[in-house]
Amino acid sequence: MNNVNATPALQISDLHVEIRRADTWLPILRGVNLSVAPGCIHALVGESGGGKSMVAKAATGLLPQAARISGGSICIDGKDVTQWSENQWRTLRGGAVSMVLQDPMTALNPVRRIGAQMADVLRAHTDGKDIETTLVGLLEQVQLREPQSVLKAYPHQLSGGMRQRVVIAMAWACRPRLIICDEPTTALDVTVQKQVLRLIHRLAGDGQGVLLVTHDLGVVAKLCRSLSVIHAGRILEEGSVEAVFAQPQHAYTRALLAATPRFDRPEHTLLPVDDDLIDSLNAQARAYDSERGVSA
Amino acid sequence: MPAGSVADNCGRTGFLLVRRTMNPLVYLKRVLIAIPTLLGVGVVVFVLMRVVPGDPIAMMIAPGASPQDIQNMRAMYGLDKSIAQQFVIWLSEVLQGRFGTSITFRQDVLTLIGERLPATLELGGVAMLLAVLLGGAAGLWSAARDGGWVSNLIDALVAVIQSIPDFLWGLMLMLLFGVLLPWLPISGRLDPGLSQQAGTGFLLIDSLIHGRAELVKSLLLYMLAPALSLALPVAAMLARVLKASMQEAMSSDYVMLARLKGMSTRHVLLVEALPNAVTPTLSLSAVQFAFILGGTVLIERLFSYPGIGSLAIDAVIGRDLPLIQAIVLTFALLFIAINIAVDVLVVFLNPRLRGSANT
């Protein structure tokens, strides 16, 4: 299952991304290194605005119009996609790389039936035979009962948990090499979160690489084998979950862990991440920029 | 078989089924509410026209008629009674389907309107179709090329076109095709040389059904200038609304997900975004149809197109009371019917509203 020597599903090397803001280019990602091995669930952890979503977008070729890759490379399943055009990306998306979005309420088209929306990706990337059977099979895999009725239904007729399962099923449909989950449980009820996480864990045993973008360390602990910690577009620490959680090397990682509520330790107090720490991290980021000769 | 542990509650088991039927009671209620509105319209028109200075009888009486003749005429048209009495009589007549006799045309009003209404409806229909096609195309094109110079150009044109009311468009087109480029006829409904299809008066539909090509062509040519005048401002508004709705749809999560599935831009625009953008636009179009019908009053007169609109102005000037009342009631009825149809359309198009007991 976890073949360390196999080609990584995702390999990001020294990635630099800038965004255009009123005549200047602001650095968003500063030399990001990340790799996701096949069969492995790798977490990308950090605060909002730390660059997690940008990494996810870069890995799917959906960087905003105003952004550009100014250095480094992205390889998906061994293919260098850094300079790929939209047409080339389109062959990859859905088939080799897919994404699970955060909010299941808005991720599905309200005026199309579930079956139609799911069939899209199959028609685009497979030979299009036996679509209905495949779809029913997919829905059963994500543990949706009455799959026939679900296929005929409209999104507003399903609950949030059911919708997220549909989105996950769509992402898994063509057995892509890389699946990116962007905060897949944040918009769900706590009880539903647990089920969805279990589902992701189960499905990931199939040889795909999963990049889990999240700010919730609890999720990371339950689900992931390895993680990277990102702040201000720089990877501060990475390693296996056990190692990092037991012995966090970077002050920021320690602070994040300390900020996570621990209900098993009643005497544990919640500590917010220290402002000074953040300031010093931002200063380091700016120093990095000036070293590279980039004006901020 | 689905694995899943017993504790794995995959959501509600019996979720709502789609109910294809819409609740008919709601529409009955709307129709019932419409009746007092119609009545209100009738009262207003009735009172207004009775207050108008100017005696219709005096206008049409031959010089040298004796006071007795005038008195007889008055009685014939029921103008010698009090306003309240006249209203009651008129109402009871109307409910029996009798709308009286036109003073200026000396014909039964209902027949007169029946002869002319199809022409106006056809004109309105063609204008609406033009508006939807032109406006839809412009809005879609502008949305597809959003941010580029094409889009900006279309937006600017649309803004200008929308600002110019149908009356001015009518004058411009009349000037254009009447004087500068005599490509289109600017008067009448049909080439006088062609023989008409006897029947319902819906000449366009009749000739289409019977496959009379020259007739269809002639009808459409004569309709083009007036229909365009009516259509252009509405088309511009539809273009704007469609573009805005498309922009909103294109920035949604489900469009991003569609892209993530590897769907082409064409698919995203037409299959994902457009069905969502179309609903507000379509219900707006239906409302605009009412305005188009209202605009026929002036445009028909301008182009001498023989519909009920062209009757209206002359009827007012000639104080032709029975005719005016019938015309106004006809328009009011049409407006109300359109509004109800719009509501039905909105519910039909939006899967979320079907099967709900609320309006």
Next chain:
Amino acid sequence: MADAQPVSVCLRLRRNPRVLFGSFVCLLLVLTALLAPWLAPQDPGQQELMASFEKPLLFGYAASDFALPNYWLGSDNLGRDVLSRLIYGARIAMLVAVISATLAALLGTLLGALAGFYGGRIDSLISRMVDVWMSFPPVLLSIVLVSVLGTGLWSVIAAIVIVDWTRFCRVVRAETQAQAALDYVVSARMLGMRSWQILWHEIRPNVMPLLITLFTLEMGVAIVVEAILSFVGLSLSSGAATWGGMVGEGRLYVNQAPWLMVFPMLLMMLAVLGLNALGDGLRREFDPVLTR
């Protein structure tokens, strides 16, 4: 949006091209209307039967007789100077536009605010009235009204106001309803403020920007309706110079003297475009959420 400083608002408006264009046109029209007696080269009613159908000098045509005064935009069938008539026509257009828009705004806003704020039976009554009103084709209604009220400036104004007040009413009602449901109004009520105080002090500032836009729109509508009525022959007495009247008369001679119809039409279009641009630009400024 609270009461922004007028100066900063004006500076911001200066960058908006629509507002610039619209204001320019508006200013031009207002100045023309005010300064008509000094601007017009000739008396608009002066008939010069020897000089009928003079071609416009502005377009390089030579005058038929050098003894005649300069007809920059030509003369009509009675030898009246088109330019002067256009200038005086602007007067009437502006007068009608401003007065009708103001009165329509007052009436519509009042009823709309009452309907939106109090709801209930007042709202039902007013809404029903609006429904009945909007079941009439507007052109027809205005023609009927002018027949009732007779010709003349005030009849035209009254007709426009009576036909189009619903435009203001609907919008103000919706906006007032929305505002009245907001917390600040609820708390104002609880503090014991009287309804009219709330309406005037709290709700009015929020509805104002919308009103300004509608006002400019209404002015455009008024100009067009006046033109339609003149065209049909129902506006002022045929001696007076109105744009619509000029178009109506010009239509009769469109083959020999197309300029008689074209110039008033162009001016009308300019006025309407300018007013609409102004209204649109103002609306964009005050409501940045709207993409339209």
